[in-house]
Amino acid sequence: MTESKTLTGSALLFEVLKEHGVQHVFGYPGGAIMPIYDALYDSDVKHFLCRHEQGAAFSAVGYARAAGKVGVCFATSGPGATNLITGLADALADSIPIVAITGQVPTSAMGSDAFQEIDIFGLSLACTKHSFQVTDINDLEEVLYQAFEIALEGRHGPVLVDIPKDIQLAAVTQRFDKLSHLKNKVKLPLADISKALELLTHAKQPILYVGGGVGMASAIDEVREFANKTGMPSVSTLKGLGAINPDNDNYLGMLGMHGTKAANIAVQESDLLVVVGARFDDRVTGKLDEFAPHAKVIHFDIDTAEINKRRTADAAILGDLKGNLPLLTMPLAIKAWQQKVQQMKTDFAWRYDHPGDNIYAPALLKTVSDLMPSNTCVTTDVGQHQMWAAQHMSFDDPSNFLTSGGMGTMGFGLPAAIGAQISRPHDTVIVISGDGSIMMNIQELATIKRYQIPVKIVLIDNAKLGMVRQWQDLFFDGRLSETDLSDNPDFVMLSRAFDIKSQKITKKSEVKAAIEEMLDHDGPYFLQVKIDATENVWPLVPPNTANDKMMEGV
Amino acid sequence: MNKYQLVIMADDKQVVLERILQVTRYRGFLINAMNAEVNTGNNVATITMTVSSDRPISLLIDQINKLIDIKDVKVDASPTKIPQCSA
Structure with a gap:
């Protein structure tokens, strides 16, 4: 614990960033965030000046995804803030932990249609996991701590903190307040492990359906151990790619609209889907009613709202995948199924023999x-x-x-x-x-x-x-x-x-x-x-079509 | 369209009502009536809302529950008449 000290709201921001180990920030200055950029001048944080606030938001997203840390970006009020929105929406859709700091016009001018004033707090509701507007300097430290906590808690996501210019300039005593934990964390219900075990032991043609949640849960080792020990054939979503070792004999690649033929057929023929950190996205399922029509579902997720959202789970296992998946990791007698999917993998392997001199x-x-x-x-x-x-x-x-x-x-x-x-x-x-x-x-x-x-x-x-x-x-x-x-x-x-x-x-x-x-x-x-302008991406599952009815060329 | 009455307990934080309204609309529910009151003693807001949709109510409950400031969401099995508003 460090002694309390008095400083400006802007300087406090950099103290809290330091407390959270933030070394790099992406942003773009402007009128209503000038006190923060002035405090940056004295800070150890390295700031990268992007050339558009959307670039700053996406650099923060790339930073977060590549390093497994929270990405931080700054923008001024009005157009600076609205330019962040696409990046925040992207981070919300892909569950990426971002803290976005926006300058706002002074509290006395708020609500007066001031120069470069926009209600970014209102705009943030649909494109962030949570957002704050600080109108009392004494709330700033707690809000900033909560922003980092919320970005990383449960299913990750972007958090926006809108700070009016007078709050950036106001004097405040830093409390090093780390005790402001979230009060309303959802208590997850008990996992349905016994039902899942029953489904697993009776399955003859199971498929492991791997999503982006695996990497975010740091459960890659556990998922690979599950795939190896059970010998279960696996498929991946776009965001799950890399979670399964690509050399795994029973790994069939990406499923869905542009998935491999082997992955899509295997999923359609499966009698059990073990879903880890995935959400039955429409690009994955094709026509939902005909997706894996014979399969029971064991659904692992950290987000209660994803269970039964698009596909009913026969066994739902909420919570930390890292702890839960080992409970189901055991050898399975599915040799015939493995041979079948491996044959499909060979039969439908990608071909790179392409006629002509043009680049394929x-x-x-x-x-x-x-x-x-x-x-x-x-x-x-x-x-x-x-x-x-x-x-x-x-x-x-x-x-x-x-x-x-x-x-x-x-x-x-x-x-x-x-x-x-x-x-x-x-x-x-x-x-x-x-x-x-x-x-x-x-x-x-x-x-x-x-x-x-x-x-x-x-x-x-x-x-x-x-x-x-x-x-x-x-x-x-x-x-x-x-x-x-x-x-x-x-x-x-x-x-x-x-x-x-x-x-x-x-x-x-x-x-x-x-x-x-x-x-x-x-x-x-x-x-x-x-490249040739007439080349198409194949296979393609047309809209509102079952995944096994894919087009493979015209 | 099915009609449901929800009782939501929330911390009385900034824009919590707007967040509930936004999620309710986005997830495909119409608001037929609502009432919101704050207990100034403990700063907990109670929001009673009648909503209608063809979608299962569990979808909306899960999404409202995800909001950071929400303490509890329940479907009231015995709906009583609540004041109408034009939300």
Whole structure:
């Protein structure tokens, strides 16, 4: 315990950040947050000036996801605060612990439509786990402690703290108050272990369905032990990728809309789903009524509200996966089922033999995956390149694959990679982006330039909004509405304007050498990869269709 | 549409009522009537709300329960008439 001392609200903020081990913050200054930026001047916290508040929010998300820590971002009132919203929504959908600090106009001006005043507190209700507005300086310390506690408690999520300018300037005595624990933590009901054991011992064709909750619960070892000991075939959601060792013989890859054929068929034929940290998202289930129609469900989750939300659980096990899953870890007699899924895995394995000289994105991404150093962190944007990365790259930990899952936010990849690289300076960080997505936060190339952040950018360029174009071709009679990007900027010249080494490749024969050059380069690198604009992501489960009725080409 | 009466106990914190209204609307429930009172002795608010939806009430109860300031949510099995408002 340290002695109490008097300081400003802004200085107190940095004391509380220090108490929580925060070393790095992403943000953008402005009028109503100037006292905080003035206190930053005297602080040991390293601040990264992003070039848009959305970039700051996504860098905080990337930082949090890559390092398993709370990400912190700052923005001023009004437009600064509203620019954070997409990042907060993304963090809410993917359960990422973020603390966002926004400046607000002085309390005396609040509610008067003051310059750069917006009700960010009201706006935050739908896009944060919780939010605060501090109108009494004596509440500030407790609120900041609670913000960190809430971000990490139970199912993680973003918390916003709105601090008016006069509160930032007010004098306060720091109490080092660590006793302000949450009062209303939900007491989880007892887990239905005996029912789960009964279901498990009677199952002949069980599947382990792995979600993003596994990494967040730090239960990767327990899930791998369960997969190994039971021998249960496993599938993963987009956010669960990396939780199961990709070399596991019974691991079938991603399920759902762009999942592997083996994963989707196995799930449809299963008689038991053991669901760990996943939530039956619509991109996973396809037509919900026909998803795994013969399967009983054992559902492990930390969030009570996910149980029975989209699929009824026959046994619900609420609470910490790390402690609960070992209770069900035991050998199972499912040899025939294992052989069947392994045969499907062989029969439906990806093929990379592609005619012609043009670069085939799945093969290129597999090459990146094969050549990248161990513990490389890959971020993606959203669209075709994202699904190809999920299908054709291998990850040995969920913190090595950062992608916007629930919100599907284009513009995520570049700033998330910046955050990831800052949290893990000794690991390689690669952004896989598309020519649509990259332009959504292209200004962050200036952040890369300023801090010489050595992220490697692989731009899969088909001069299209490729995923929308694919759907227009397949489901809207080929009426290509507003998906042509053939007037894109010269990306090589653009990167050079930010002092980033760059190269453009167009032929298969150039792929390996270009990837090696990129990975060997010490600083940031921008590799533009031209691909055929007509390539589609396969397989594809069409909307409102059962997962075993996937399209595999046209 | 099924009708339910909920009794919610919450800490009397900033915007707790707005949070309940937002979650109720977003999760697909209409508010037919509501009443909110604060016990100034212990700063606990009691919110009584009649809602209707085709969706199961457990969906809304779980989501309201997730709000940080909520202490308890119950379905009142014997609904009594509560004052109408235009929420």
